[in-house]
Amino acid sequence: MAIFTYENLVDPMLKIVRQSVVDFTVMKAGNRVLDVCCGTGAQVIEYGRRGINATGIDMDKNMLAFAEKNKSRLKMGNVSFYVADATALPFDDNSFDFVSVSFALHDKPPDVRASVVSEMKRVVKREGALLFMDFNIPLPRNIWGVGANIVEYFAGGEHYLGFKQFKESGGISKIVEEHGLVAEKTGYFKSGMVAVVKANML
Numbered sequence: 001m002a003i004f005t006y007e008n009l010v011d012p013m014l015k016i017v018r019q020s021v022v023d024f025t026v027m028k029a030g031n032r033v034l035d036v037c038c039g040t041g042a043q044v045i046e047y048g049r050r051g052i053n054a055t056g057i058d059m060d061k062n063m064l065a066f067a068e069k070n071k072s073r074l075k076m077g078n079v080s081f082y083v084a085d086a087t088a089l090p091f092d093d094n095s096f097d098f099v100s101v102s103f104a105l106h107d108k109p110p111d112v113r114a115s116v117v118s119e120m121k122r123v124v125k126r127e128g129a130l131l132f133m134d135f136n137i138p139l140p141r142n143i144w145g146v147g148a149n150i151v152e153y154f155a156g157g158e159h160y161l162g163f164k165q166f167k168e169s170g171g172i173s174k175i176v177e178e179h180g181l182v183a184e185k186t187g188y189f190k191s192g193m194v195a196v197v198k199a200n201m202l
């Protein structure tokens, strides 16, 4: 059995951020919220705990199997997971109050990243908001910033190339600007390693 897995390394480290995000964004019980590229579903489960009608999508069945296991253990009827491609979301326009993406833009090539954000814009309601959580660029000059660079380097391949381009291009604030979104609120977590941006369509 693997010891160093996403769910026992990354998820515990980000737990506080995932919990804080619900209040930061001012999501309410009953809101319809989508998390794209949800991985193990940890963010979706935090939404579910707060009475939000939460949906998570990811392309990786193994990640979603873990998410489904947690959902069953916690008996969460207000949470759903689907295998889907974030660049072609299987949802109608204007369907969700909030659409979030957590640590799943920094690792992608620019064209994929742009398609994911375009799809997030399409499925969120016009009066709704998008939520971006990812590495804060520039990374802080502390142990967290150094650690992030090391972890991304060892991820290697396309992931590392995506990360390099993400850093060079200015990270989340640049993505928000390029997509014509308005950053309503930005928060920083984990000694400045993580940036959370709530962005509006209007």
Ligand SMILES: C[S@@+](CC[C@H](N)C(=O)[O-])C[C@H]1O[C@@H](n2cnc3c(N)ncnc32)[C@H](O)[C@@H]1O
Residues within 6 Å of the ligand: 010, 036, 037, 038, 039, 040, 042, 043, 057, 058, 059, 060, 063, 084, 085, 086, 087, 101, 102, 103, 104, 107
């Ligand atoms: C670094 S993980 C982040 C997972 C999670 N959002 C989190 O905060 O821990 C990136 C995730 O993106 C998923 N992914 C990559 N490309 C995707 C795509 N085109 N559509 C849906 N999911 C995708 C991967 O399967 C992986 O689970």
